[in-house]
Amino acid sequence: MAQQDISFSDTAVRGLPSVEQNSWALWGTVLFLAVAIALPFFLRSFVVFQLTLAMIYAIAIIGLVLLTGINGQFSLGHSAFFGIGAYTAAVLMDQFGVSFYWTLPVAGVVCFVFGFLFGLPALRLEGIYLALATFALAIAMPQILKSSLFEHWTGGVQGIVLIKPDAPFGLPISSDQWLYFLTLAIGLMLAVCAMNIVNSRTGRALIAIRDNPIAARAMGIDISLYKTLAFGVSALFTGIAGALSGVAIQFVAPDSFTFNLAIGLFVGLVVGGVQSIPAALFGGLFVLFVPNIAESVSKGLAGAVYGVILILVIYMMPSGAAGLARLVADKVLMKAHRKGPR
Amino acid sequence: MSDVLLSTRNLHAFYGNLQVLHGLDFSIATGGVTTLLGANGAGKTTTLRALTGMVRTRGDIVFGGRAIGGFATEDIARLGIAHVPEGRGTFSRMTAEENLQLGAMTRGDRRGIAADIERVYAYFPRLAERKNQQAGTLSVGEQQMLAIARALMLRPKLMLLDEPSFGLAPRIVEEMFVILRRLNQEEGVALMLVEQNAALALELADQASLIETGRLVMAGPAQDIGRDENVRRAYLGY
Amino acid sequence: MDLFLHQVLAGLATGGIYACMALAIVMIYQAIDHLNFAQGEMAMFSTFIAWQLMQWGLPYWVAFVATIVISFAAGVLLEQTVLRPLHGAPVLSHIVVFIALFAILNSAAGFIWDYTVKPFPTPFGTQPLFGQGLMSAHDGGMIAVTLIILVLLYLFFRHTRIGLAMRAAAANPASARLVGIRVGWMVALGWGMAAAIGAVAGMLIAPVVFLEPNMMISILLYGFAGAVVGGLTSPLGAVIGGFSVGVIENLAGTFIPYVGREMKLTIALALIVAVLTVKPSGLLGRRVMTRV
Numbered sequence: 001m002a003q004q005d006i007s008f009s010d011t012a013v014r015g016l017p018s019v020e021q022n023s024w025a026l027w028g029t030v031l032f033l034a035v036a037i038a039l040p041f042f043l044r045s046f047v048v049f050q051l052t053l054a055m056i057y058a059i060a061i062i063g064l065v066l067l068t069g070i071n072g073q074f075s076l077g078h079s080a081f082f083g084i085g086a087y088t089a090a091v092l093m094d095q096f097g098v099s100f101y102w103t104l105p106v107a108g109v110v111c112f113v114f115g116f117l118f119g120l121p122a123l124r125l126e127g128i129y130l131a132l133a134t135f136a137l138a139i140a141m142p143q144i145l146k147s148s149l150f151e152h153w154t155g156g157v158q159g160i161v162l163i164k165p166d167a168p169f170g171l172p173i174s175s176d177q178w179l180y181f182l183t184l185a186i187g188l189m190l191a192v193c194a195m196n197i198v199n200s201r202t203g204r205a206l207i208a209i210r211d212n213p214i215a216a217r218a219m220g221i222d223i224s225l226y227k228t229l230a231f232g233v234s235a236l237f238t239g240i241a242g243a244l245s246g247v248a249i250q251f252v253a254p255d256s257f258t259f260n261l262a263i264g265l266f267v268g269l270v271v272g273g274v275q276s277i278p279a280a281l282f283g284g285l286f287v288l289f290v291p292n293i294a295e296s297v298s299k300g301l302a303g304a305v306y307g308v309i310l311i312l313v314i315y316m317m318p319s320g321a322a323g324l325a326r327l328v329a330d331k332v333l334m335k336a337h338r339k340g341p342r
Numbered sequence: 343m344s345d346v347l348l349s350t351r352n353l354h355a356f357y358g359n360l361q362v363l364h365g366l367d368f369s370i371a372t373g374g375v376t377t378l379l380g381a382n383g384a385g386k387t388t389t390l391r392a393l394t395g396m397v398r399t400r401g402d403i404v405f406g407g408r409a410i411g412g413f414a415t416e417d418i419a420r421l422g423i424a425h426v427p428e429g430r431g432t433f434s435r436m437t438a439e440e441n442l443q444l445g446a447m448t449r450g451d452r453r454g455i456a457a458d459i460e461r462v463y464a465y466f467p468r469l470a471e472r473k474n475q476q477a478g479t480l481s482v483g484e485q486q487m488l489a490i491a492r493a494l495m496l497r498p499k500l501m502l503l504d505e506p507s508f509g510l511a512p513r514i515v516e517e518m519f520v521i522l523r524r525l526n527q528e529e530g531v532a533l534m535l536v537e538q539n540a541a542l543a544l545e546l547a548d549q550a551s552l553i554e555t556g557r558l559v560m561a562g563p564a565q566d567i568g569r570d571e572n573v574r575r576a577y578l579g580y
Numbered sequence: 581m582d583l584f585l586h587q588v589l590a591g592l593a594t595g596g597i598y599a600c601m602a603l604a605i606v607m608i609y610q611a612i613d614h615l616n617f618a619q620g621e622m623a624m625f626s627t628f629i630a631w632q633l634m635q636w637g638l639p640y641w642v643a644f645v646a647t648i649v650i651s652f653a654a655g656v657l658l659e660q661t662v663l664r665p666l667h668g669a670p671v672l673s674h675i676v677v678f679i680a681l682f683a684i685l686n687s688a689a690g691f692i693w694d695y696t697v698k699p700f701p702t703p704f705g706t707q708p709l710f711g712q713g714l715m716s717a718h719d720g721g722m723i724a725v726t727l728i729i730l731v732l733l734y735l736f737f738r739h740t741r742i743g744l745a746m747r748a749a750a751a752n753p754a755s756a757r758l759v760g761i762r763v764g765w766m767v768a769l770g771w772g773m774a775a776a777i778g779a780v781a782g783m784l785i786a787p788v789v790f791l792e793p794n795m796m797i798s799i800l801l802y803g804f805a806g807a808v809v810g811g812l813t814s815p816l817g818a819v820i821g822g823f824s825v826g827v828i829e830n831l832a833g834t835f836i837p838y839v840g841r842e843m844k845l846t847i848a849l850a851l852i853v854a855v856l857t858v859k860p861s862g863l864l865g866r867r868v869m870t871r872v
Contacts, residue, residue, distance in 0.1 A: 068672070121853065121857045124856070124857050125856055125857070129808060129856050131615070132804060132805065132808045132852070132853075132856070133853045133856065135801075135804070136805070136849035136850070136852060136853055139801060139845060139846070139849060140845070140846035140849055140850070143845060143846045144846060263679055266675070266676075266679075267676055267679060269672075270672045270673060270675075270676045271676070274670075274672060300687075300690075300691045301687055301688065301691050302687060303683040303684065303686055303687025303688075303690075304683065304684045304687040304688050304691070305687075306680075306683050306687075307679075307680035307681060307682070307683035307684035307687070308680070308684065310676060310677070310679065310680035310683070311662065311677055311680045311681075314666070314669070314673050314676055314677055314680075315665060315666075318669050318670070318673055319670070394758065396754070396757075414757070415757035415758060416757045416760050416761060416762050416763070417760075419757065419758055419759060419760035420760045424758070424759075425758045427754070427755070427758060431752065431754065431755035431758060432755070433747075433748050433751055433752055433755060434751075434752075435751055436744075436747070436748070436751070440744060443741070443744055444744060444745070444748050444756075444759050444761070445759050447741065447744075447745055447748075447759050447760055447761050448759070448760035492759065496759065496760065
């Protein structure tokens with residue numbers, strides 16, 4: 001699990017996408033948006049709620065993509081940032097009467113700071129040791145949230161009950177639908193931000209550090225700064241997701257943010273494809289729906305069914321849904337090329 | 343010369359989808375010394391890797407009358423081909439002597455192994471002095487000697503050497519080539535040598551092959567190849 | 581002072597559990613170069629097998645040995661069937677498969693043997709060794725067995741040819757193949773041994789924490805912590821690490837007022853992270869040098 005052996009497929013080497021790929025991506029995005037906007041008008045409100053949650057997980061997974069896929073650091077502790085984000089929003093709303101919309105950026109900033117600070121000692125750790133440190137964070141978080149020291153704010157084991165905001169401006173949609181659209185908009189915005197980060201100088205520095213830290217240092221990249229920044233930014237994404245989830249579920253409690261959540265996010269990251277930001281959505285859907293599917297197959301053996309599905313997914317898509325999609329896209333494009341005028 | 347120990351026919355080799363060797367035919371005589379010349383990236387290392395099943399291959403490889411194409415690396419080693427890989431492949435966290443023990447992993451005769459270790463130490467006295475030292479802490483030259491010594495422990499019929507002189511001081515290189523010649527003559531081990539130092543390699547070898555971009559362009563007695571005008575200009579520098 | 585000593589002793593007793601688990605973790609780390617998240621569940625499942633054998637009327641030691649043999653075979657089989665196809669896949673995929681195994685074993689155990697807590701017998705007895713409530717005969721026996729396994733492992737890896745071959749296969753698989761070592765089998769053997777050691781750990785731990793499908797989860801965490809603190813490359817380090825985690829946890833619970841008892845686990849983990857920050861490869865771990 002040493003950092004170097006996280007083998008990544010070589011998007012960095014693949015060069016710029018061709019014109020065809022770009023136009024495909026454009027049409028794909030348009031189609032996705034059309035479907036995404038239409039969906040809540042055709043589905044039961046519970047399903048709308050579930051899709052909202054899936055998108056929220058996807059946002060958190062984007063944070064992991066930046067950290068793991070792009071920067072090559074490893075975290076089993078993102079449930080903690082998710083929890084910090086959720087509690088930041090909850091405490092602000094519950095104790096200080098802050099509007100829900102304002103809690104989102106605050107949760108992001110708070111998590112950025114926590115992530116950055118956590119990234120500092122984590123700098124000294126690599127691979128497996130970093131995994132353990134983040135893992136410790138994940139284990140510690142529910143205990144800290146339960147602690148009587150903070151009970152005054154956090155409500156201890158009881159947690160905090162929240163209220164969903166209604167649609168503003170008298171829009172004729174339910175609060176579930178409103179939250180769905182809000183999450184969709186925030187998710188898209190954050191996804192675009194993340195893609196811009198990846199394609200920027202900063203992104204190239206992060207990738208360089210992942211692929212060859214020694215060479216990166218030789219090129220004058222400040223490794224410590226970028227690695228802690230990556231941790232901070234990753235926590236920011238996950239924190240915003242956490243804040244959204246608190247409101248979507250209308251309840252925060254310490255045991256919602258256990259190691260299981262960290263594992264869930266991690267699984268979502270890998271089945272989606274560690275390097276792909278769009279694939280985070282697939283990850284989010286997987287995290288939310290596959291356990292339900294497993295349970296519907298067999299109540300008693302739900303865990304086992306889930307495990308088997310997971311193994312099959314890994315066998316069939318070793319580089320995640322994104323890898324599979326790329327493979328299919330390459331094949332299709334190849335064919336198109338051969339038939340084409342050239 | 344004498345009979346054929348190893349021969350290939352139409353040997354192709356691939357890294358993933360990338361084809362590196364495009365149909366090589368060559369043979370190595372029992373007890374002979376063959377050197378493989380070529381520029382960087384011509385496919386020399388790949389050829390050695392193909393022979394020991396470390397890369398995907400197509401075509402025939404016959405060793406000691408047996409088709410070994412597609413065999414697993416460990417099975418090829420068990421048949422008596424010892425590959426001293428690029429970068430030496432030392433088990434750096436183990437002691438020198440443990441490395442030698444590992445070299446004899448395919449053999450069961452405890453007494454024979456102990457005797458062989460002593461015999462190997464006779465060839466490489468410096469290793470005997472350092473036998474309990476972690477291999478990673480040896481000098482580069484000593485590590486190369488250890489890699490050859492380890493290969494010898496297999497009691498190979500054929501030893502593949504990938505750039506043994508790489509990174510070594512000239513004096514050490516000379517010493518090593520003297521030992522290689524002795525191994526060939528006294529132990530009867532056939533050698534296949536990939537070398538940057540073409541002059542030295544041609545001096546040791548009796549047969550030489552020249553490959554360019556994965557294709558064999560010239561093969562013959564080492565002396566003739568060494569006299570060839572083009573080879574001299576390109577690889578010997580005079 | 582008396583309280584301090586008592587707490588250290590009690591800590592050593594629980595630390596024995598962690599040390600046992602940490603040893604199994606390091607064992608598999610040596611063989612496959614990954615941390616196996618399903619290891620605790622494998623141990624739990626083995627313990628259920630032992631329990632089942634005893635329910636069918638086998639005497640303790642027969643069941644004990646039979647369980648070790650079954651676990652070894654199951655470990656080898658698991659590697660050959662589930663993990664073999666993953667050969668060469670990214671580390672992250674491996675981890676997901678470990679998570680999957682975790683889910684499968686946990687759920688299957690619950691399905692077969694249900695979630696009620698079951699007592700598990702101890703061969704050492706439960707009478708106290710040093711006065712009330714500190715260390716029982718069972719705790720003592722468990723520590724002794726852990727140390728014996730440690731010695732056996734040391735002898736195996738240092739002084740047998742197959743142990744040498746296993747180390748070589750883990751350290752440098754490509755070179756190991758070149759000297760004719762069947763690396764695939766060495767990895768499978770590593771899994772078998774890890775499963776067997778895990779089975780021993782499970783059977784020793786079960787009398788203390790009682791047998792149920794979730795018995796190993798928190799122990800695995802502490803085991804990981806112990807293994808990492810000790811340095812993942814060193815079985816001795818793992819044992820020392822396991823004991824230290826037990827002692828630290830106990831002392832923190834007793835002596836850090838107010839926060840201590842509630843956040844025992846948190847404090848132990850924070851300390852571990854602190855240790856790692858000072859000494860990133862663990863107490864006895866080897867510093868791995870990377871060359872350009």
